[in-house]
Amino acid sequence: MDFRRFRPFLAFVVALGLSAGLTLFAQDSTTHRGRKYKAPPPTSRIEVTILRNDDGKPIENAAVIFQLEGDKGNMELKTNEDGKASIDVLPTGSKVVMQVLAKGFKTYGSDYKIDKAEMTFEVRLKRPGQQYSIYEKHPESADSGNGAGKDEPTDSGNKDGSPTNGSKDQPAQSASQPATKPDSSQPQPQ
DSSP: OOOOTHHHHHHHHHHHHHHHHHHHHHHHHEEEETTOOOOOOOOEEEEEEEEEEETOBBBBTTTTEEEETTTTEEEEEEOOTTSEEEEEETTTTTTTEEEOTTTTTTOOOEEEOOSSEEEEEEEEEEEOOOOOOSSSOOTTTTOOOOOOSSOOOOOOTTTTTTTSOOSSSOOOOOOTTTTTOOOOTTTOOO
């Protein structure tokens, strides 16, 4: 058999097969199982600087947490020695909650609208304040000059000053006196 006569035909078949394969490969890269390729949304580059409120020094190793509105997950970054952290995967036009956690400082959190291609934020963290104690005097919480405590009502009755139960001679029933019969589980005086 003379293969020299079939050589041009064989080259034509091989070229046709390669071009068909390349065409299918090009279609497969733009569509995936019948769907067309959709480019991801444009993203913004966000840089956050975390500083101490009192002296303006950077806070290293602070956790900066981003959570997209409507998304269940979050993205956490750590600040470097300059107190900076940056992220560039947040979609432009999205709303995000940013929270900053650092050991020895109050937690910071706020909502932001990512509306520019590049944004920078500076957060100044404060030291925690003194805890509230019921054993210390707090002059701003109650005025001790009026004689009424927190639990006692300050209303004296009707508009004319008479008690609300209708009788001027009988005292109005207070919250500390039960309106029903005494509790049978407690010993009663005889």
